[in-house]
Amino acid sequence: MTRVFPMGAMGAKPLGPRPAKRRPSLLRTLMVQIGLVLVAGGILINSAFFVFAYNVGKRDFDSYMALSTQQMADTFTHQLWLFDLATTRRFCHMAVDSVNIAGIRLYDHNQKIIAESGTFPDKGTITIFRTLTYQDQTLVGYMEIRFVNTLFEQHLLITVLAACCMVLFTAVSSFTLIFLVLNRHLTRPLKQLHQEMHQMTSGSFSGSEMTGQKAEIQGLVNGFNQMARALAAREQSKQQAEQRLSEEKAVMEAIIQTLPGIFVVHVQGQGLVRWNDNFEVMSGLPSDQIRGKAITHWIDPAEREGIVEKLAAAFNTEASGGEFEAELCFKAGKVPYLISVRQCRIQGQKVTIGMGIDLTERKSLEVSLRRAQKMESIGTLAGGIAHDFNNIIFPMMGYAELLREDLPDKSFQKEAVEAIYRASVRAGALVRQILSLSRQQEEAFIPLKVQPILKEAVGLLEACIPRTIRIQKTIDSDCGLVVADPTQVHQIIMNLGTNAYHAMEKTGGILSFSLQTVEIGPDQGASLTLCPGAHVLLKVKDTGVGIDPAHIDRIFDPYFTTKLPGRGTGLGLSIVQGIVRRCRGEICLQSRPGQGTEVSVYLPVAETPEALPVEESGQDVLAGKESVLLLDDEAAILSVVSAILSRLGYRVTTMQDPLKAARLTSEELAAFDLVITDMTMPGMTGIQLNGRLKALRPELPVILCSGFSHEINGENIAEVNIQAYLEKPVQKQMLAKVIRRVLDEA
Incomplete structure (x- = not known):
């Protein structure tokens, strides 16, 4: 996963915005302040009204008391002057009935109580003491009046409460009116402005512009609208830049990740x-x-x-x-x-x-390239020596075949010649093995039976390995056909048998070959990378030294070998594995140190019902009496092939110089029924010579022989108008068969 860190503040702790404290609203603040002003004003007004009401009430009450006192003084003075005490007492009782008078006392001139009515509490009353004089000259007595001031106080309280209610009503009404006015003309615009600003802070600039406000608010709104438009344009530009940056970042991230x-x-x-x-x-x-x-x-x-x-x-x-x-x-x-x-x-x-x-794959490819170059070098070397080496083997094989026909059976000389013959055959197979490794040998996949090839290969091994190694073979004659190259099947058996022989060379032992048909199921086929169905199983087992477990995984690698220098190239099992897999088969190996090795080769059974015959020794050789022109630059090959053809009954004329043969006239060529020529000769190739001869005599059949050639093989001979192609060394039987076929077809 990609990790991204800012370059400028790598390792620095980002600072986030501090949480804002909740502030009181403007409306609430204004209402609180206006309320305080109204309350203060009400208090001042109420206080002033109270003072005014108190003074007015006090003045009126004082006037009332003075008037009442004067009236009662006049009344009681006259009655006392007349000494009418009964009337005086009755007037006292009548005066006390007033709500404002608590009690009245009358005294004589000696200040002796002569009449009394009502109560005389110390609290809540006002006492007025008056001297009673008749006509302002004669003292007739004294008068004490107790006036009740409770009503005055109640009246004063009611007046104050009414004033307070009036002030409170006025304050509430004013407060409500001011609230409505402020809410309409100040709070609403500010709230709308706040909502627009909140949308802007959340990244939305699509709100409608505010209009229709008072001059003071409208100025603020206009400024806000201008700011909103500017911020909207800037935000749009910012979003476009961020989108481009995001796209570039995504592309860069994709590039980095891919x-x-x-x-x-x-x-x-x-x-x-x-x-x-x-x-x-x-x-x-x-x-x-x-x-x-x-x-x-x-x-x-x-x-x-x-x-x-x-x-x-x-x-x-x-x-x-x-x-x-x-x-x-x-x-x-x-x-x-x-x-x-x-x-x-x-x-x-x-x-x-x-x-x-x-570079792991590159290093592996470099190793593979070096191996391929090494294989190419081997192939080039193989192609270079194949011609000369086959020219050396050919005379050995030919003379050995001729000698074994002349020697008596069961003689030492014949056994020696047989060994020479088998060695020459094995040498030819070795050349084909090297050419197959370098892919310069054509593969001929045909339906065939493995049984005769196995018998022939085991026979060669019996003649080559020492008597300390005993060979056992178990061959099922009912094994099905396989699609393979006969030479390569022979090569598989020889390589596996030779490896087993080397493993038992010092100690001796048993070399076992078995051939049978087995049925491969889906599970077993998956483990062996084989298709389910019938397979021919070839097992080669030895009782030798076995293989170290550390080497098992590399045993099929090219050039890997545990043998001493000069005893092996490390190519045998690699070649066998390549051949088996080209036949859609599989090879398995089991081994334990000191207990031997068992190699199992699985080849799928072919669906073709009939097998092409595999040549075996001892068959009748076809003869003839025709005249043959034989050309080769090697004298030994001319000699042995001439001897073979002469023994077959043919009349043979030999030439080493192709230029001499090219100068033959049509009349001279008419004496020959067949031309057998080498491919590579000084001055002219076999193909060029064929062209010269066919120009003079088109119906003349030509057989081309070569130890190795890049230009010609058994498949493209028709392109150069050649009737047959033989690879050296050629066994007598194959040579006779091809000559007879070409002559009969001509």
């Missing part, structure tokens, strides 16, 4: 800050363990010091970077990489960008 190798970004002092998924997967570490490590952390410690020096030298160049190979130590082990690094500065920091390509 790189075929690893990608890292290293910042000086901070270590790795970015990498792609490939690097995280290869390292096998979580991101928190990768972050901060040095770019050289994964380099093999044995190479680290040298790589650091290479990096320092590369960064000092004009390109400020370079390429080098190094092994990185990952979870899966050491992996070779081609690393490319560049250094630059981003926001003042030294940044190193590195990319690496896994």
